Amino acid sequence: MRIIRNVFRRKLRAVLTISGIMIGVFALIVMGAMAEKITLLVDGGLKWTGDKVTVSAGDGAMGGFSTNPLSVDKVNEIEKVDGVAEASANITMLLSEKQSAMTMGMPPMIAGGDGRGKDYESFKVRYIDGREVKPADRGKVTVGADLANKLNAKVGKEVTIRGEKFEVVGLMEKTLTAPDSSVYVSLYDAQRLFHKGMPDMVRGRVNPDTMATGITVFIKKGYNPEKVAENINKEVIGVKATGPKVFKEQIGNSTKIFTSIIFGIALISLLVGGLSVVNTMTMAVTERTREIGIRKAIGASNHAIIRQFLSESAVIALTGGIVGLGFGSLFVLMANAGNTGTPLFLLTIRLMGGSLGFALFLGILSGLYPAWHAAKMNPVAALRHE
Amino acid sequence: MTMIKTKDLHKKYELGKGNHVHALRGVDMDIDKGEMVAIMGPSGSGKSTAMHLIGCLDKPDSGEVYIDGNRVDNQYNGTLTRIRSREIGFIFQGFNLIPTMTAVENVALAAEYAGASKRDAHDAAKKAIEQVGLKDRMYHRPSELSGGQQQRVAIARAIVNKPGVILGDEPTGDLDTATSHEIMDMMRDINITTGTTFVLVTHNPEVAEACDRTIRMRDGEVIDDGRESKPESRDLDDELMEVGG
Ligand SMILES: Nc1ncnc2c1ncn2[C@@H]1O[C@H](COP(=O)(O)OP(=O)(O)OP(=O)(O)O)[C@@H](O)[C@H]1O
Ligand SMILES: [Mg+2]
Numbered sequence: 001m002r003i004i005r006n007v008f009r010r011k012l013r014a015v016l017t018i019s020g021i022m023i024g025v026f027a028l029i030v031m032g033a034m035a036e037k038i039t040l041l042v043d044g045g046l047k048w049t050g051d052k053v054t055v056s057a058g059d060g061a062m063g064g065f066s067t068n069p070l071s072v073d074k075v076n077e078i079e080k081v082d083g084v085a086e087a088s089a090n091i092t093m094l095l096s097e098k099q100s101a102m103t104m105g106m107p108p109m110i111a112g113g114d115g116r117g118k119d120y121e122s123f124k125v126r127y128i129d130g131r132e133v134k135p136a137d138r139g140k141v142t143v144g145a146d147l148a149n150k151l152n153a154k155v156g157k158e159v160t161i162r163g164e165k166f167e168v169v170g171l172m173e174k175t176l177t178a179p180d181s182s183v184y185v186s187l188y189d190a191q192r193l194f195h196k197g198m199p200d201m202v203r204g205r206v207n208p209d210t211m212a213t214g215i216t217v218f219i220k221k222g223y224n225p226e227k228v229a230e231n232i233n234k235e236v237i238g239v240k241a242t243g244p245k246v247f248k249e250q251i252g253n254s255t256k257i258f259t260s261i262i263f264g265i266a267l268i269s270l271l272v273g274g275l276s277v278v279n280t281m282t283m284a285v286t287e288r289t290r291e292i293g294i295r296k297a298i299g300a301s302n303h304a305i306i307r308q309f310l311s312e313s314a315v316i317a318l319t320g321g322i323v324g325l326g327f328g329s330l331f332v333l334m335a336n337a338g339n340t341g342t343p344l345f346l347l348t349i350r351l352m353g354g355s356l357g358f359a360l361f362l363g364i365l366s367g368l369y370p371a372w373h374a375a376k377m378n379p380v381a382a383l384r385h386e
Numbered sequence: 387m388t389m390i391k392t393k394d395l396h397k398k399y400e401l402g403k404g405n406h407v408h409a410l411r412g413v414d415m416d417i418d419k420g421e422m423v424a425i426m427g428p429s430g431s432g433k434s435t436a437m438h439l440i441g442c443l444d445k446p447d448s449g450e451v452y453i454d455g456n457r458v459d460n461q462y463n464g465t466l467t468r469i470r471s472r473e474i475g476f477i478f479q480g481f482n483l484i485p486t487m488t489a490v491e492n493v494a495l496a497a498e499y500a501g502a503s504k505r506d507a508h509d510a511a512k513k514a515i516e517q518v519g520l521k522d523r524m525y526h527r528p529s530e531l532s533g534g535q536q537q538r539v540a541i542a543r544a545i546v547n548k549p550g551v552i553l554g555d556e557p558t559g560d561l562d563t564a565t566s567h568e569i570m571d572m573m574r575d576i577n578i579t580t581g582t583t584f585v586l587v588t589h590n591p592e593v594a595e596a597c598d599r600t601i602r603m604r605d606g607e608v609i610d611d612g613r614e615s616k617p618e619s620r621d622l623d624d625e626l627m628e629v630g631g
Contacts, residue, residue, distance in 0.1 A: 002486065002487060002491065005487075006486050009485075009486055291484055291485075294478065294483075294484070295484070295499075296443070296470075297441070297443060297470065297476045297478075298476060298495065298496040298543060299467060299470045299472070299496060299500055300467075300471075300499050301464070301499070302463075302467075304499060378444070379438075379443045379444070380443050380444045383438075383443070383478070
């Protein structure tokens with residue numbers, strides 16, 4: 001109580017300083033919640049790739065055409081390799097036939113899979129409307145969140161993909177990853193589209209029914225995916241299997257940088273708030289020089305003086321922290337509620353606790369110098385101060 | 387019995403660039419237990435400086451200070467802090483109290499600094515406040531009290547730890563004559579009933595009049611220690627005291 005009264009001795013200044021911390025914590029909560037969401041998604045993605053091996057056509061194994069597809073038959077061969085639970089053939093290709101000019105982010109893709117390995121898949125996509133595409137579907141498509149507007153897709157309506165008409169059966173929720181900019185068709189449909197787009201010279205030689213551009217391999221529990229990838233490369237001819245390690249490193253690094261930037265910005269604003277606490281406390285110490293002299297005269301130890309000013313700066317920081325946490329959480333919850341699709345923010349206990357803890361830490365840190373300055377004052381000089 | 391003794395105190399204040407003020411030039415004082423002594427002298431004569439040294443707020447450049455027979459000028463700062471909080475009470479002129487605290491909190495603070503628990507400090511503070519007749523103003527802030535009432539709170543704060551010595555630097559300096567008398571009477575009363583030694587720096591002859599004796603200072607020296615006559619035996623007594631204590 002006494003501490004709070006001291007803090008609010010200069011009301012406007014106290015409110016301004018508290019606001020500084022509040023804004024910092026607000027930024028930390030909002031931006032941190034975004035980073036937490038991204039981390040969660042990436043962690044999900046990492047888990048997904050974590051136990052999967054991707055297989056593409058072996059280099060030059062089939063005459064050196066880079067567009068040479070894999071054969072669906074390889075799925076059976078791969079499934080015989082020790083440690084493989086199930087393998088799923090799929091085709092991915094660009095949505096537009098012509099290589100478009102520079103686009104920001106991921107280019108829109110068409111993907112078609114045979115639907116195998118579903119039980120092993122941990123990365124679940126949810127649907128705002130409709131259902132997913134089934135292997136037996138013909139002329140049906142589901143559309144990613146970012147493409148829904150672009151293609152003007154609605155469940156039950158038709159969209160045109162590479163010149164063919166498809167009926168939209170599902171609209172996907174935002175995932176903040178690849179599915180957002182993809183459309184999904186059955187493997188059968190994907191094979192036709194891919195075949196149609198091949199150079200005339202090659203097209204005659206391949207059978208669309210057996211084509212695949214990649215095979216996703218699900219690993220049995222307890223097996224090392226890198227080992228299994230090695231074995232596939234050894235035992236199956238004409239394919240190139242890649243373990244999840246490469247992927248993981250790439251994704252892990254880029255999200256680390258991204259979340260560092262986000263947190264960095266928020267931390268800077270909190271540090272600025274901390275500096276204003278230093279300023280306020282230094283002013284308070286100067287203004288209260290005579291009071292410090294009297295306190296010392298009546299027996300305050302240096303520790304008591306330090307404790308007093310540290311508590312005052314801690315109260316400033318904690319008040320700012322709690323208010324900032326409140327506003328930040330409110331903002332995040334409202335933003336999530338106002339957004340149809342997948343929530344953009346994730347408010348975690350560790351983020352809330354961490355933000356408050358950091359604000360408190362910063363408050364105490366900011367109070368250290370002013371408090372020390374007050375404690376080392378000569379009592380006689382302080383008493384002479386008017 | 388001697389309560390306060392100083393021997394040949396010297397204190398210089400550096401003003402920078404080699405300039406300095408020689409505030410004390412060999413001050414010897416000798417104040418008995420239970421005495422109420424006034425220190426008078428022109429402005430700048432070193433009264434406050436001497437009082438600060440007696441009160442363990444500062445250390446002399448040379449010389450010695452004894453409180454109740456114990457030498458204090460050569461102690462560590464931590465020890466001095468403890469002596470200040472337990473053995474000495476201070477009353478200053480004006481702006482004595484902490485403005486954000488109520489009267490009783492101001493008094494309790496001194497007890498807390500002396501190591502009392504919050505509850506004990508509060509109880510002791512209440513008693514001290516009652517003793518100075520401010521029971522009905524206990525929960526008022528200094529800004530809601532008159533100058534005389536504020537000084538009474540300062541007196542309550544000075545006595546809350548039952549110190550042996552109370553030092554006042556112009557305790558009636560800001561008060562009108564009537565209030566000044568009131569405060570003086572109160573301190574005299576405490577002096578007589580508890581035997582607490584009082585040293586009051588003052589410009590007011592009436593305050594000095596009410597004391598047992600007046601020490602006069604000029605230019606950093608004691609020019610008159612206020613004793614009617616100085617019997618030869620006194621010096622001898624003191625020599626013996628020092629050897630013994
Ligand atoms: N901290 C300091 N720095 C520099 N000079 C000082 C300091 N404290 C005291 N002095 C000087 O020492 C001398 C004695 O000061 P002191 O305060 O003891 O006088 P005083 O007798 O209490 O005077 P007053 O009656 O005006 O209060 C003065 O010349 C003063 O200017
Ligand atoms: Mg003075």
